[in-house]
Amino acid sequence: MHNAIRNTEELHEPDPADRPRRERARAATIDEIKQTALALMRERGTVEVRFTDIARVMDMTPPALYRYFADRDELISALIHDAYQALGEAVAKARAEVPPDDIAAAFVAAGQAYRWWAHEEPQQFALILGMPLPDYAAPADGSTSEAAGRAMAQLSSLFVEALRAGRLGPPRIPDVHPAVEACARVKHERHEVDVGPAHFQAMLHAWAALHGFTSLEANGHFEWMDAEARDALFLGQLRLAAEAAGLPVPD
Amino acid sequence: MHNAIRNTEELHEPDPADRPRRERARAATIDEIKQTALALMRERGTVEVRFTDIARVMDMTPPALYRYFADRDELISALIHDAYQALGEAVAKARAEVPPDDIAAAFVAAGQAYRWWAHEEPQQFALILGMPLPDYAAPADGSTSEAAGRAMAQLSSLFVEALRAGRLGPPRIPDVHPAVEACARVKHERHEVDVGPAHFQAMLHAWAALHGFTSLEANGHFEWMDAEARDALFLGQLRLAAEAAGLPVPD
DNA sequence: TCGTGTTTGTTATGAGGCTTAACGGAGCTG
DNA sequence: CAGCTCCGTTAAGCCTCATAACAAACACGA
Structure with a gap:
């Protein structure tokens, strides 16, 4: 003790x-x-x-x-907390360096930051978004999940900004399953995600696509491609995601 | 010894x-x-x-x-080999249970099998597609990478079948960066992927989207949604991926 | 049927990591 | 300087990985 x-x-x-x-x-x-x-x-x-x-x-x-x-768990907890913090900050910093009214550029910047951070810090990335560690239990104070929420908020706020700017078109999949809608409503009531259900759904699709590429690359499954090819491929993934979500498409 | x-x-x-x-x-x-x-x-x-x-x-x-x-590494190697095998078989089995000319259904079946397997066996999934283990080196006989190739071939063969059946439309992103094209050419020459560069690119985008959802779900990051919502969301992800790749869109 | 060598298990042992307990020193406070 | 807190040490217990040395089971040939 x-x-x-x-x-x-x-x-x-x-x-x-x-x-x-x-x-x-x-x-x-x-x-x-x-x-x-x-x-x-x-x-x-x-x-x-x-x-x-x-x-x-x-x-x-x-x-x-x-x-x-x-003990070791407490150190791990601290590292997880810091990792969420670092990821959130990396994304926030990237978004801040872009003209605030350019939604498409902000989306690309955020996505690239997510990817870049995961690639530079694969261990920290694995710590927060990979398989949970043995015996590790999140601290009761909710500090890690709060940090996780802040990191994710970087993405959802982008949708909110686009909506406010009148640049948020309809998502490619307009219909929402009732179960998904229920989840969206909960998030909305907590003011965690201030967009409609269809865009909430689209946001998750975008996150998954973004995360999939990022995760595969960070774990070395794209090493048979050179860096240039991976860059181009990732940009394509971002374009597809933006397009499907109703966000302004980059380039 | x-x-x-x-x-x-x-x-x-x-x-x-x-x-x-x-x-x-x-x-x-x-x-x-x-x-x-x-x-x-x-x-x-x-x-x-x-x-x-x-x-x-x-x-x-x-x-x-x-x-x-x-030693422990040799056991891990065997487990990794088996995991690739199991994933490949799960996908192959799912595809076999669908009418062979229904490309859209085959895509859904393959995607669902990938996701289902990862969800049922998150540890094995992490073993092969998560962060590589410490000190672990793939066996020199290439048995694991061969098993990995076979698992991935389940996806590429789907594109080939669609192409042969004349059901493969243009991908949503038709232009291919030279670096990506070079990678596609290499794969094509080895007969690992027998489709054009644009569809090769689209295939990777589809894999990434599929994998992203799967990985997030398997690692517990979608637990705030109920199973029904996750199912619906995943189906949407598959539709988006198929549409973007020029595959027949399910439903 | 009985030696013989192989296979497969055991116990004994050692190296190294996690963790606690008990102790000692440095530095601030009065 | 006495006393307190904080920070580090050494000592020791337990657990895991891994090897060595030994014993039992088994198949086989003479």
């Missing part, structure tokens, strides 16, 4: 003057642990991570890490 | 009469090990597998397993 829980808990101290200094050091160590874990994952091409290895790279002994994370 | 290598090697014995009996027993044990490994993976929801656990379930001691597999 010790006090490793303090990562997630908010602890009320008597607010001594040294708090910022010590806390900064602590935060820096936590960050170094996470960065080292990621570096090792990248190096070994795996989601696996050994406390012993992290400690060795950091010139520490393995038990020292337990001052910062109660 | 011992003699566990005999799984993959073809060994030339003096062909004694007892060979079939002992070999059958050996094959049965190998099969039981693999089945137990799969059962444990399913139970724990993971790709991880512990020799100790397998042995316990089989009422054996862990070292006994080394008589059949040199």
